[in-house]
Amino acid sequence: MNLDQVVESITASRADYDLKPFFYTPLPDVDAVGYRHAVLRDLEKDAVFEAVRAFAQQMRSMREHLAQADKLHYRYQKERWFLDAVGIYCQAVGALADELAVLDLESSGLVGFRDHVAGYTRSEAFTGLASQAQALDDALATVRYSIHIKGNRVRVDRYQDQADYSQEVERTFAKFQQGAVRDYRAKLPDWLDMNHVEAQVLDLVAQLHPGVFGTLDDFCARHREYLDPTVGAFDREVQFYVAYLEYIERFKPAGLTFCYPRVSGESKETHALGAFDIALANKLIGQSASVVCNDFSLQGPGRVLVVTGPNQGGKTTFARMFGQLHYLASLGCPVPGLQAALFLPDRIFTHFEREEDLATLSGKLEDELLRVHEILQQATGSSIVVMNESFTSTTLRDALVLGREVMNRLIDLGLLAVYVTFVDELASLGEHTVSMVSTVVPDNPAMRTYKIVRQPADGLAYAAAIAEKYGLTYERLRRRIAR
Amino acid sequence: MKAFLMHRDQDFFLPREPLPNEAALTQDLELTTLFDAMAGGDGFLFEVARTAVLSSLTDPEAIRYRQQVLADCLEQPSVVIDLYNLAVEAIGAQKRIWRSFLSSPDSVLNWSVQLLELFVSALRRLRGLADEHAGSFRSEGFNRFFAMLASELDDQYLATVEGHLKELKFRRGVLISAALGKGNKGIRYVLRRAPEQKGWMQRLSVANRSGLSFQIADRDENGFRALSELRGRGINLVANAAAQSADHILSFFSMLRAELGFYVGCLNLRERLAAKQEPTCFPVPDAPGEPTLSARDFYDVCLSLSVEARVVGNDLDADNRRLVMITGANQGGKSTFLRSVGLAYLMMQCGMFVPAESFRAGVSAGVFTHYKREEDATMTSGKLDEELRRMGDIAGKIRPGCILLCNESFASTNEREGSEIARQIVRALTEAGIKVLYVTHLFDLAHGLYREQVHAALFLRAERQADGRRTFRLVEGAPLATSYGEDVYRRIFGSALDAVPTAGSDRRP
Numbered sequence: 001m002n003l004d005q006v007v008e009s010i011t012a013s014r015a016d017y018d019l020k021p022f023f024y025t026p027l028p029d030v031d032a033v034g035y036r037h038a039v040l041r042d043l044e045k046d047a048v049f050e051a052v053r054a055f056a057q058q059m060r061s062m063r064e065h066l067a068q069a070d071k072l073h074y075r076y077q078k079e080r081w082f083l084d085a086v087g088i089y090c091q092a093v094g095a096l097a098d099e100l101a102v103l104d105l106e107s108s109g110l111v112g113f114r115d116h117v118a119g120y121t122r123s124e125a126f127t128g129l130a131s132q133a134q135a136l137d138d139a140l141a142t143v144r145y146s147i148h149i150k151g152n153r154v155r156v157d158r159y160q161d162q163a164d165y166s167q168e169v170e171r172t173f174a175k176f177q178q179g180a181v182r183d184y185r186a187k188l189p190d191w192l193d194m195n196h197v198e199a200q201v202l203d204l205v206a207q208l209h210p211g212v213f214g215t216l217d218d219f220c221a222r223h224r225e226y227l228d229p230t231v232g233a234f235d236r237e238v239q240f241y242v243a244y245l246e247y248i249e250r251f252k253p254a255g256l257t258f259c260y261p262r263v264s265g266e267s268k269e270t271h272a273l274g275a276f277d278i279a280l281a282n283k284l285i286g287q288s289a290s291v292v293c294n295d296f297s298l299q300g301p302g303r304v305l306v307v308t309g310p311n312q313g314g315k316t317t318f319a320r321m322f323g324q325l326h327y328l329a330s331l332g333c334p335v336p337g338l339q340a341a342l343f344l345p346d347r348i349f350t351h352f353e354r355e356e357d358l359a360t361l362s363g364k365l366e367d368e369l370l371r372v373h374e375i376l377q378q379a380t381g382s383s384i385v386v387m388n389e390s391f392t393s394t395t396l397r398d399a400l401v402l403g404r405e406v407m408n409r410l411i412d413l414g415l416l417a418v419y420v421t422f423v424d425e426l427a428s429l430g431e432h433t434v435s436m437v438s439t440v441v442p443d444n445p446a447m448r449t450y451k452i453v454r455q456p457a458d459g460l461a462y463a464a465a466i467a468e469k470y471g472l473t474y475e476r477l478r479r480r481i482a483r
Numbered sequence: 484m485k486a487f488l489m490h491r492d493q494d495f496f497l498p499r500e501p502l503p504n505e506a507a508l509t510q511d512l513e514l515t516t517l518f519d520a521m522a523g524g525d526g527f528l529f530e531v532a533r534t535a536v537l538s539s540l541t542d543p544e545a546i547r548y549r550q551q552v553l554a555d556c557l558e559q560p561s562v563v564i565d566l567y568n569l570a571v572e573a574i575g576a577q578k579r580i581w582r583s584f585l586s587s588p589d590s591v592l593n594w595s596v597q598l599l600e601l602f603v604s605a606l607r608r609l610r611g612l613a614d615e616h617a618g619s620f621r622s623e624g625f626n627r628f629f630a631m632l633a634s635e636l637d638d639q640y641l642a643t644v645e646g647h648l649k650e651l652k653f654r655r656g657v658l659i660s661a662a663l664g665k666g667n668k669g670i671r672y673v674l675r676r677a678p679e680q681k682g683w684m685q686r687l688s689v690a691n692r693s694g695l696s697f698q699i700a701d702r703d704e705n706g707f708r709a710l711s712e713l714r715g716r717g718i719n720l721v722a723n724a725a726a727q728s729a730d731h732i733l734s735f736f737s738m739l740r741a742e743l744g745f746y747v748g749c750l751n752l753r754e755r756l757a758a759k760q761e762p763t764c765f766p767v768p769d770a771p772g773e774p775t776l777s778a779r780d781f782y783d784v785c786l787s788l789s790v791e792a793r794v795v796g797n798d799l800d801a802d803n804r805r806l807v808m809i810t811g812a813n814q815g816g817k818s819t820f821l822r823s824v825g826l827a828y829l830m831m832q833c834g835m836f837v838p839a840e841s842f843r844a845g846v847s848a849g850v851f852t853h854y855k856r857e858e859d860a861t862m863t864s865g866k867l868d869e870e871l872r873r874m875g876d877i878a879g880k881i882r883p884g885c886i887l888l889c890n891e892s893f894a895s896t897n898e899r900e901g902s903e904i905a906r907q908i909v910r911a912l913t914e915a916g917i918k919v920l921y922v923t924h925l926f927d928l929a930h931g932l933y934r935e936q937v938h939a940a941l942f943l944r945a946e947r948q949a950d951g952r953r954t955f956r957l958v959e960g961a962p963l964a965t966s967y968g969e970d971v972y973r974r975i976f977g978s979a980l981d982a983v984p985t986a987g988s989d990r991r992p
Contacts, residue, residue: 072666080667143663146675148694149714150656152707157694159660162675166720169647173728175484175635176735178494184595184726185719186588188712194668197699197709202667204695 001323001350001386002279009282010247014239016063022240026330030265030344036241036332037260038107043241048110051099052238058092059235068192074199076206076213079220080140086226087137090130093231097121116230129226136219139212145205154197156204244333251278251336254285256293261329261340268343268416270326271297275337277321278328292450293337294318302434304410304417306427308457313438314450315420316352316388322418323348323386343416345384349375352388369402376409385410385417399423407433427457484635484735488624488742489535489834491548495742497534503880504851505537507873511852511890512825516785520755521748528751531744539832541846543768549834550765551622556746557753562616567747569612570740573605577733588715588722595725596651602732603644610636651725653677659717672716749835752784756838761787761794766831766842771884773845776801776918781839783823784830795955796839797823805913806940807920810929810962815945816955817922818890824920825850825888847918848884851877855891874908883916890922902928913939929962 007023027033043049062085069081100114120126144159194202206213248258256276274293281291292314296305305322307315325335329342351371368390379385390406391399403419403426410417411432419426427435435457439449489495502508509515514536522529540546556563580598585591610632617629658677664670699706756763762780769775780796787794797820801807809817827837828850853874870893881887893901902925909932912919923929933942944960947953 068666077666077668080663080665084665140663140667145661146694147659147661147669147713147717148656148677149659149710149717152699152701152710153696154698154710154713155694155696162658162660162678165650165674165676166724168676169651169721169728170724172643172647173724173731176728176731178485178731178734178738181727181730184585184591184723186586186591186715186722188588188716188719192666192668194666195705195709195712197706197713198669200697201669201713204697205663207695 001320001327001348002277003324003327005279006282006324010243014243016060017236017239017243019236019240019243022237023331026327027332027344030263033263033329033332033344035107035109039109040241040245040332040334041260042105042107042110043238043245045104047099048103048105049242049245051096051103052242054099055092055096056235056239056242058088058095062088062092072193074194074202076202076216077194077199079216082220083133083136083140083216086129086223087133089226090126090133093117093126093228094121094130113230113234117234120228120231126228129223132219136212136215140216143205143209143212145208147201154201156201156208158208248334248336251281251285254281254291256281256285256291256336257338258334258336259339261325261335261337261342263329263342263344265344267341268303268414269299270341270343270416271295271299272325272335272340272342273338275321275325275335275340277317278324278336279320280317281336294321294450294452296322296436296452297454298416298434301431303414303432304407304419304434305436306407306429306433306457307418307420307436307438307452308422308424308427309438309452314452315438317450318436318438318452319386319388319418319420323350323384326384326416343382343384345416346380346382347378348384348386349379350386350388351375351390352386353390372406376406376413379410379413379415381414383413383415385415387417388420390419390421400425404429424457484631486628486735486739486742487631488552488628488739489549489745490545491623494738495535495745497530497741499534499538502537502849504849504877507852507854508537508825508829508850511854511888512822512829513785514826514829516788517752517826517830520752520788523748523751527740528744528748531741532748535745535748535833536829536835539829539847539849540834541771541832541848543770543846546768546832546834546846548622548624550836552624553746553749553834553836554765555620555622555625556750559616559619560750562612562619563743563746563750566609566612567740567743569605569608570736570743573602573736574733574740576601576605585726587711588719589711591726592651592718592722595722595729596648598729599644599725599732600648602729602736603641603648605736606636606732607641610641651721653718657714657717659713669713669716672719674717674721745833753836755788756784759787759791759793761838762840763836764839764841766827766837766839766844768831769843769845771846771848772916774803774805776804776844778827778842778844779840781823781827781837781842783819784826784838785822786819787838794819797957799824801941804939804941805916805918806909806932807918807943808929808932808940808962809920809922809943809945809957810924810926811943811945811957811960812947812953815947815953816957817945819955820943820945820957821888821890821920821922825852825886828886847886848882849880850886850888851881852888853877853890853892854888855894871904881912881917886918886920887912888920891924892921894924901925902931906931926962933961 007020010023011017011019027036043052065081065085065088069078069085072078072081097117097120100110100117103114105111105114146157146159146162148155148157251258257274261272273295275295276291276293284291294314296318298305307318309315321336325337325340326342326345327348328335329340330344330348335342351368353368372387372390375385387406391402399421400423403421403423407419407426407429410419411429421427427433434454436452437455437457439451439453485494487493514533517536518529518532521532540549577598580594580601585594613629613632617626617633620626620629655677658675660671660673660675661669662671699710753763761782761784776799778797778799780798782794782796795816797816809820811817823838827839827842828844828847830837831842831844832846853870856869856873874892877887889905893905905921905923905925905928909919909921909928929942932940942959942961943957944963945953946956946958
């Protein structure tokens with residue numbers, strides 16, 4: 001269903017959160033879906049989203065600082081990076097607590113976290129950490145020193161207000177100033193780490209300022225484990241929601257909407273309006289191409305959507321869309337469409353034609369049947385099956401026979417399915433099948449609308465239209481040949 | 484510090500936007516001959532001459548400012564040439580200093596200090612010349628220039644500069660201040676003035692030394708590299724300041740060279756003309772819009788520069804005339820006359836002397852030329868097209884107060900058509916306040932304008948003597964219906980041209 005592409009693209013900029021497991025773990029029940037919907041609805045409020053986004057950004061920066069502290073070698077350098085990380089953390093948590101306190105939250109998930117963080121930021125542990133980090137940073141910022149280099153000897157001292165010599169030289173020559181000048185400043189390397197000369201200088205600076213550097217040593221030793229575990233977990237988990245909301249945001253300028261589906265664990269009456277293939281749409285809006293939306297509906301006894309019609313007409317896309325909607329719904333996410341009521345399946349099975357492979361060509365039908373067999377063995381009445389162009393490697397008759405057999409098995413299981421096929425007869429096997437057809441522009445049959453509409457399968461309609469276009473219908477051929 | 488020898492209050496810039504009519508002007512007035520004479524074989528002087536001549540001044544006051552500076556130069560040529568050579572030498576010496584990649588602050592600083600030492604000695608010599616000769620210069624420009632040198636480059640200042648150049652070798656080491664930045668790395672490195680060397684008693688006293696120190700071990704190459712980088716952070720800004728100062732002084736000398744270069748070019752030209760006793764004079768520039776244009780014995784300087792003999796001069800009395808129509812004999816000096824008018828304007832308006840006994844004119848807002856162009860044969864059908872397009876270009880740029888020199892414009896079509904086009908153009912331009920000088924064979928045009936007696940026109944005719952010889956003088960007179968092409972034919976072919984129709988009824992006997 002190209003969901004791997006979707007997940008890849010949702011989590012692309014968030015590799016460090018390890019979010020993929022969330023996207024590959026469908027929810028077991030409708031209550032869990034409701035929990036996530038509520039959190040998402042809260043996060044859709046601009047102020048809430050902004051507060052969480054800002055928090056995440058600072059936490060990311062904090063982790064970068066810790067990683068840097070880890071990589072460095074010299075003690076006072078490591079300690080200062082650690083101190084910065086703590087400072088950023090305190091700021092991030094403090095700001096988040098302030099924001100959440102005044103925000104209008106409804107989901108139990110976020111309300112619960114707000115209570116936790118409010119208590120935490122009032123605790124002695126947190127306030128002490130924050131004020132110590134701040135005081136230490138202020139003290140270090142005021143340290144000034146001088147370095148005197150002569151030959152191979154370096155003397156470090158407290159800075160004693162000597163005059164800025166560069167300015168003096170500049171002033172002396174100012175009278176020659178004429179218009180724009182070239183910048184002769186050499187680009188000096190800007191490494192994060194230190195060489196041993198810098199480290200030696202820093203050591204001497206520390207010796208000249210024993211008070212502040214002693215406090216720094218002490219601070220780092222005492223606060224190794226400063227991170228609150230709940231805050232840490234929130235930071236990761238909320239990214240699942242943020243990532244998804246940010247992802248669907250990119251579809252809005254193209255006029256494509258997402259909706260919270262009504263999800264049921266019992267009713268298999270499922271429908272969607274204005275739904276689309278999220279992976280394809282993502283590609284198309286990148287090319288500024290328009291995206292065609294489709295509807296589907298299974299009411300009463302209808303269980304299987306049978307899709308027929310001209311090739312390249314959007315049938316496969318439609319099948320994918322059907323699967324995607326149910327899968328995304330089972331994650332507790334909004335789905336691509338205007339409105340949807342969906343069934344929460346226990347599993348979703350797909351059977352797509354494998355790419356041509358010379359090695360397996362002879363055994364293609366066999367391979368297909370093996371896979372179908374496997375699906376039918378595992379599927380239950382609560383599963384969803386998406387079958388796309390199965391049995392194309394055999395004769396029409398075989399395809400009809402095999403297709404009918406499989407279809408009947410699916411219907412017997414009572415599960416929901418999409419069955420894309422070139423075999424028109426499969427579209428009218430009884431009350432459980434709903435026939436849908438891909439369509440063409442009436443005046444120009446070569447042009448696809450990518451609309452899949454509910455109507456009886458009729459392969460001949462397309463053939464007639466395309467023949468007319470090329471002047472190959474009976475009437476046209478008669479007249480042309482008569483001349 | 485500014486030289487201000489070209490303008491009272493602004494620099495003289497060499498690289499400039501080309502004038503829209505520059506190419507045509509250069510070609511039609513044969514300006515290259517003039518520039519060559521001013522350059523005397525020096526490419527730089529050629530550029531200076533070109534820039535100065537083509538960037539006309541339009542304020543008579545600014546023109547007089549240069550005329551006075553030039554008058555000083557004409558009286559003290561050797562001092563001016565000494566000053567010019569000093570600037571040339573200073574700039575040239577700079578090129579001889581090895582300029583490495585300037586990738587480290589140390590290399591930038593070394594290079595700059597060497598350069599500055601060289602420039603400072605040139606500045607000292609400049610001061611010397613100023614001290615010696617200031618008294619014999621009278622112009623406002625030179626007086627200001629010499630006074631500026633005396634005050635800006637006084638002994639105390641030069642001593643300060645030399646002190647810095649010594650200090651910048653850092654014999655007492657480099658003192659840098661710093662603060663703690665990200666990860667406790669040093670930031671805000673600022674070079675500080677190292678403390679004065681103390682007496683030997685203090686130097687010996689260990690108690691007097693504060694701070695803590697360490698030493699880089701002799702074989703610690705990485706350590707020395709790191710130390711030099713640290714030192715580099717300290718001197719980066721001062722190296723930049725020194726290098727930029729060197730650049731600034733270099734541009735001062737460059738400016739001086741360019742400004743004096745113009746006057747050196749004038750000296751070169753005067754020498755050439757004086758050698759063949761051609762007269763020159765400082766023209767009288769009148770305010771823009773002043774309808775004056777008169778000259779005595781003014782000649783084509785470019786023609787004079789390319790022949791051995793003296794050339795024939797003309798007089799012109801065109802005060803209050805908006806249109807000067809020039810007709811008459813072929814090779815009778817019409818084109819030469821037209822060119823000498825254009826040249827006189829350009830030379831006057833760059834502050835130079837003009838090739839004449841006297842010349843007086845209201846300054847023009849710009850000189851434009853529309854000359855008949857030699858076309859290649861395949862383009863004959865597009866000739867009128869091409870002419871009209873060029874005139875269209877001119878029309879888009881010309882403004883009231885400009886001068887338009889037309890040489891055989893619109894002769895590429897038949898006379899009636901050409902005359903009609905030209906008549907409308909001439910009428911429109913002159914009424915717009917543009918002075919037009921028009922050399923033409925188009926009898927219909929010239930005669931028509933003459934009959935109408937409008938546009939405050941002056942009609943000149945190339946003189947032809949009874950025997951057909953040219954005097955190359957122009958005299959006032961009505962247009963004639965023939966240009967005596969017959970004469971030329973005869974001279975060249977050595978026989979009469981029977982077939983030439985003698986169209987004019989007023990042809991002289």
